[in-house]
Amino acid sequence: MNSIFLDAPINDDERRELLFRGQLLVYSPTPSSLKLVNFARKMAQDALQPYEPETAQYHLPVERYAAILAELKPKFIHHPISKECIQGIFRELGVDSHKTYFDVPRMRTSTSDDYLKTGIAYAFHPHRDTWYSAPMCQINWWMPIYPIVPENAMAFHLRYWSQPVRNGSAGYNYAEWNRTSRQNAAQFVKEDTRKQPKPEEPMELDPQIRVIAPPGGILLFSGAQMHSSVPNNSGRTRFSIDFRTVNIDDVSARRGAPNVDSACTGTTMGDYLRGTDLAHVPEEYYALYETQPAFAKPEEFETATSA
Numbered sequence: 001m002n003s004i005f006l007d008a009p010i011n012d013d014e015r016r017e018l019l020f021r022g023q024l025l026v027y028s029p030t031p032s033s034l035k036l037v038n039f040a041r042k043m044a045q046d047a048l049q050p051y052e053p054e055t056a057q058y059h060l061p062v063e064r065y066a067a068i069l070a071e072l073k074p075k076f077i078h079h080p081i082s083k084e085c086i087q088g089i090f091r092e093l094g095v096d097s098h099k100t101y102f103d104v105p106r107m108r109t110s111t112s113d114d115y116l117k118t119g120i121a122y123a124f125h126p127h128r129d130t131w132y133s134a135p136m137c138q139i140n141w142w143m144p145i146y147p148i149v150p151e152n153a154m155a156f157h158l159r160y161w162s163q164p165v166r167n168g169s170a171g172y173n174y175a176e177w178n179r180t181s182r183q184n185a186a187q188f189v190k191e192d193t194r195k196q197p198k199p200e201e202p203m204e205l206d207p208q209i210r211v212i213a214p215p216g217g218i219l220l221f222s223g224a225q226m227h228s229s230v231p232n233n234s235g236r237t238r239f240s241i242d243f244r245t246v247n248i249d250d251v252s253a254r255r256g257a258p259n260v261d262s263a264c265t266g267t268t269m270g271d272y273l274r275g276t277d278l279a280h281v282p283e284e285y286y287a288l289y290e291t292q293p294a295f296a297k298p299e300e301f302e303t304a305t306s307a
C-alpha cells in the first residue's frame, strides 16, 4: 500500500522509515525552498534572456539552447547559494545536518514537444536511482521551479515498489560512468548513445501517480522508487531542482529500502556532503556499498513494507 503524506508532522527518523517503505511525502514550500527556486529562476532568466525560460525553446535553435543549458546547469549546481538553501531546508524540515549528507542540487529541464530530450536535458525512461549505484538508503528531493501541470510533471509507477523488472543495471558501474559518459552530456543533442540501465521487459506504466506541487513544494521519495519523466506536451519547458540525501546512521547500519532488482556496482557514496561542513561520508563505508544488497525475498519484503 502506498500513501502520500502531506506536511506530515513527524521527525526525520519516522520520515525515512516511511520512505523506505515506499511512501511518498510532500511538503509545502519553505522559506529556503522558495529562496532556492527564486535563485534558480533568476539564473535561468539571465541565461535565456530576452526569452522567458519556460518558452525560450520556441525561439532558439536546439544546438544553441543545449549550449546555454550546458553553461547554466553547472553554474547553478556549484553556486554557494544553492548549498546554503539546502542547509536552510534541512533546518526548516527538522533534518539533522550533522547526520545528513547531500549531493549537489541539480537543475533539470524537460522541454515540450520532443524539442530536446537527450544529453543535457535527458528524458528519463522508467528507472530506480538504485539502478545507477545509489545506496538503498538514498532519499530523493524534488521541487518544481515554475508551476507544473500533469503534462510536464514526473511520474511514479508504484506497483514496481515491490515488483522486480528485468533491467540493465548489472552492466552499470558508477565509477566507469563517471570516467566515460558524464562530462559530455551536452554533445548529445539529437540522440543519446550513452549506455544507461533501462527496463528490459515491457512495463505497465499506468496507473501512475503524478504529484502536482507548487513551485518550491518538496516531493520526497526513496531512490528505489520507480519513476520517469512524462512526455511533456504542455507547451512549456518544465524546470525542476533535485538533490539526494543519505543519513549516516542508515549508511552505517545498511538500512534502507528493500532491493527489488538493482544489480549495479560502484557507489555514489563519495558524492554526498555533510549538511554542516560539506565533509564527505567517511571512506570506510564505501566498500560496503560497492555492490547492492541481495534481492529481498518476497517474505522479507512483506515485513519491510507492511505498516
Ligand SMILES: [Fe+2]
Pocket (backbone or CB within 6 Å): 124, 127, 128, 129, 227
Ligand atoms: Fe531518478
